[in-house]
Amino acid sequence: MKPDGARSALRVGRPSRAAYPLSWRALDAAEALVALWPDRWSGAVKWLFLAPALLIVGFLLWGLGVMADASLREMDFSTYRLTDERSLANFAKASGSAAFWATARRSLLAALIVTAICLILAFPYAYAMTRTRSAALRKLLLIGLFLPFFIGQVVRAYGWLILLGQQGLVNDALGTLGLGPYRMLFSYPAVLFGLVQYMLPFAVLMLAPALAAVPEEVERAAESCGAAWPRVLRHVVIPMARPGLIAAALVVSTLTLTDFAMPAIMGGGGADFLANLVYDQFFRTSDAGLGSAITLILTLLGTTVAGVLLAFAGASALGVRSAR
């Protein structure tokens, strides 16, 4: 008979499987499954891992293909069906439309302005969140970051209508000072304001990991070499946080470029973006041909914006290794 101490040592050396975390047990099971995979098919494993992504991209490309085909067919409004003949008439119609150029200009300018403002505002927020020594402040900043994600874009936009309307809280407050009421809604600046408020958390979320990855020791080292904080920021922190800045710019600019709800709610109908024009063609006039053409142009614009950003910064700026 073994003494109690020995039995206890055995239990410590080989605990039951239930004692392991669930994630460990799941990985064990996955490994056991992989072991069943024949060795000669090992080259296919990477494709298996890629399969979900390829499936999603495949569906997207399929949808784009359908749209590309529809974009080449004009709508016959006597039968409300797309014609069989293919032509570039829808693209010609779009490019000849003042509304198209106005909405395209508005969308692109908004992408530029909102991205710039969000990066400027997000950087100090993310920096404070990752560098603060106060746990309470960090929690507060984290709550401030994640709370907006629990409230949809439409609800937030309607919130601004309540705050900034002619009879809203801001005008009420101004009224007590004998000022106003002022029209603060239903204009292009109002749309930009709403978009900045909506996009800011995305920018912080993209920037924070990049800033957290910058070792504080590097900053200390620069300071110990005599660099003042602004110089450290310019020559150390910002260059090292570049992947986060580029990622934030990519996300904010493309989301802004394709936004629908904010111009629809806060623009008062006079500050539409390209996405609103697409909606109009598909659902108001039922012109799927013209709608598809504008959708493809919008996709091309978004891709170009992303491409220009990456070309400007280089793919390595996102932390992705370049191909050799």
Add this chain to the structure above:
Amino acid sequence: MTHTPALTRRRLLAGAATLTTAAALPGLLRAQSEPEKPAEIIVRAWGGVWVDSLKTGVSDPFTAATGIAVRHDLTEDNEIKPRIWAAVDQGRVPPIHINWDTTANATSSALRGACEDLSDLPNLATVLPLARPIGLDGVPIVNTYAYVYVLAYRPEAFPDGAPISWQVLLDPRFKGRIALYNDGIGFHPSAQIAGGGTLAGIPDDMEPCWDFIGRLKVQEPLLGEDPDFTAWFQNGEIDVACTISSNAREAKRNGVDVAWTVPTEGAKVDTDGMWIPKGLPENELYWAKQYINFALSTEAQQVWLDGLGLPGVAPGLTPPADLVGDPSFPTTEADFAKLLLVAPRIQAEHTADWFARFKDIMQG
């Protein structure tokens, strides 16, 4: 203390309609062999006062009489259309049984061949000619009532009395305080006349209309949809708008100080209707037709349209007390003659062009 619900005219009419339907509908249906009843039928509807009125006046009495539940699908009429079209093209069962739709929008579905023919509805024999669509083969749509795009205004902004012309929209003191529909719908004929043109000029000579809308752009109008108008009046954002009289009436019922008028140039009159998409099983098609047939009956229309404040197509309806003599509630041919009517087929065939032109002006 408990509150006993008041016996309002609408409540009384709703109760009467339910009783009448319960008595009348089975008799009507016994004339034919009655197919199997579905558990429910789905009717697409607009929200707010629109669906409330439909439920009280048509759906609830229909359920009471047949035992078939009615579900209201509040998907936007524009958004359900492509889904229906896709289902019809692919031979699938459509997502709804009945589409309550604007006649112009429904006409596009009829032109595409997505609608069942409704010419065998018994009540079509008794309703006003307005119920039958103009310029279409058969009866793919049944119009159920008319409505007018009135000039709605806040009386407080017009201390000298009601505006008499659409030209008031160009008054600089209303800059930024006027509203139109965001696709220009309902305003083209009024703008055509206000711009110096004629109704006969639609659709071939609409420059007066575009000229007037072009001048209006300087006024920085808000562009929205039905619920926006009520909210904008309520929140003091606008003083004057071109909107359907029902929206103005609903705002007024909600305590907003709003009035409306039909200006001297006239105002566009239009119709809404109901249609059934192709592809339903035979028994469901039968009961969907019975629903529309009942919606055309005097008892259903009286309650339904009392809630909306709109003139129906059933003969002998009593106008709501607050709308007797109101020019936005036309009941006679003379009343309709003062309004501006554009055939739905012309609207359906030119909607895209008019929309593009309106957008070019307002967004450009």
